[in-house]
Amino acid sequence: MMGINGRGADEEAPSTPAHMQPLVRRKKAKRGKLGLLPLVALIFYEVSGGPFGTEDAVSTGGPMLALLGFIVLPLVWSVPEALVTAELATAFPEDSGYVAWVTAAFGPFWGFQEGWWSWLSGVTDNSVYPVLLLSYVDAVLPGLLPEGTWRRFVTLFAIALGLACLNYFGLTIVGGVAVAMTAFIVAVFVVLCGFAAPHVQPANWLIVDWGAVQWGAFLNVMFWNTNYWDSCSTLAAEVEAPGRTFPRALAGAVVLVVAMYVLPLAACLGVVPAASDWQLGFFATVAGEVGGSWLSWALVAAAAVSQVGQFEAEMSSDSFQLLGMAERGFLPAVLAKRSRFGTPTLGIVLSSLGICSLVTFNFLQIVELLNIVYCLAELLEFAAFVWLRISAPHMVRPFRVALPWWGCAVMLAPASVLLLALIAMPVLRVDLQVMAWTGGVILAGAGLYPLLQTARARGWCEFAGVSPHEFKHALVAGLPIRHQPVAAIPQPVLAAMARAASDPSRQFARVLSEPLARSSMDYNQVCEAAKAELEEEQALLQAMSEDEREHDEGREEDGTPGSSPAEGASILPK
DSSP: OBOTTSSBTTSOOOOOOGGGSOSSOOOOOOOOOBOHHHHHHHHHHHHTSSSTTOHHHHHHHOHHHHHHHHHHHIIIIIHHHHHHHHHHHHHSOSTTTHHHHHHHHHOHHHHHHHHHHHHHHHHHHHTHHHHHHHHHHHHHSTTSSOTTOHHHHHHHHHHHHHHHHHHTTOHHHHHHHHHHHHHHHHHHHHHHHHHHGGGOOGGGGGOOOGGGOOHHHHHHHHHHHHOOGGGGGGGGGGBSSHHHHHHHHHHHHHHHHHHHHHHHHHHHHTTOOOGGGOOTTHHHHHHHHHHOHHHHHHHHHHHHHHHHHHHHHHHHHHHHHHHHHHHTTSSBGGGGOBOTTSOBHHHHHHHHHHHHTTTTSOHHHHHHHHHHHHHHHHHHHHHHHHHHHHHOTTSOOSSOOSSOHHHHHHHHHHHHHHHHHHHHHHHHTTOHHHHHHHHHHHHHHHHHHHHHHHHHHHTSSOBOSSOHHHHHHHHHHTOOOTTSOGGGOOHHHHHHHHHHHHOTTOHHHHHHHHHHHHSSOOHHHHHHHHHHHHHHHHHHHHHHHHHHHHHHHHHHHHTOOOOOTTTSOOOSOO
């Protein structure tokens, strides 16, 4: 697949020339690129991390609905979201991720809202994992850390801060560790399924008590267990050959996630179908019944590994999202600074503070708070996906969903109905806590964007590169900006992008981008050509000025009044 630079999508970008260096100086970082397996593992942890947390789907919906949900919901929700992510993450492979998608479609204000909502829901989601980890400790050591005690709060904070420190040391470490942890979790559940198989009663899978189904809690838990496929897009600039790697990684992760939900649930529900028994940590209880205490402890170890992996994957996405937004002028430049390991130091600190403020909530409270904000962000992403198909049909997409724009809209319709239903539920049941949280998030985002742009205009703090509006022009124009920061685009090229963006017919953008996509010129060559043209123009003006001055000085020596260029002979060099 050819990229917009005229090269294959898998080829690496050439080294950055001096004039293309970003305006935000970076330390030399030990930055490695994520390959296929580390990206599959990180996506697996972004979305699932194993069946931990599915216990509440059984307790609120029963065995049949839980199993059916994890078969149907991936088709309705996970696959469409993964396809949208694959197309747009390869079209805009940079750390701002979905912020770039929405900015290109609807402008910087909505791009900022997308980033704000997604970051908040991500931080809220990350506060779940220390809570889940302690729930498995409670299952095998009840009473060790009682609810509401200072010991439990201190332990939760220590877990959150300790895991954040691991993220500081770089994505290649996190990605490599994630692969090993994924292999361990899969192995433990293969053993559990093997021990449970002789005891399985298939009739247990069909049990459902329709009158006891708690639809609101059930849908929230099911949705939480199958979402966040888009989070990996904020790591796109850190991925090796994203045009090839992203679609393969997402496809592999979908298969892995569905298998790790359905198979362990089917095995364990076949042994213990009573919905009232299924509480957080129940897989360890079933493991003890079918395999003994050693298998129960193995499940606790797998749960610990899973929560660590999910925390690290989510922390990577959240912190790199802040870095990407800072590099594109949405946030102060201090957030664009990296550690010597290439990680966004301040982004990790801010995300950790948000997590620590929420870890004292229980599991269902956290899930309800994050889901509604995440739903708003997803609706915006879906709208951007369809609108970019309509408004920018010639944009180069290394991976493209094989449907026309209206087919994409039809594909996303069931998922959009689900999102709207989840948004409506707290309103219909008058859940004041969730409604107040959501309203506060929306109002804060609407106020933060103009406040930050005022800070930029008045010089209250330093911002990197061009403004978000200029970033929007660069994205819409269709030029290959993907390998370099927009801050470094030469002014003639940026001006061309702006003209393309303001052209209602979009013909200028088409004429500008299509020859580049067909030619062998890459982005660096385009910018070098623009720079050379600009330097040639400046040199010509300087030569004209020097010739004119020498001409006038010669006339003064002869006593002849100087003449203007219009009156004398041509001074342009031949």
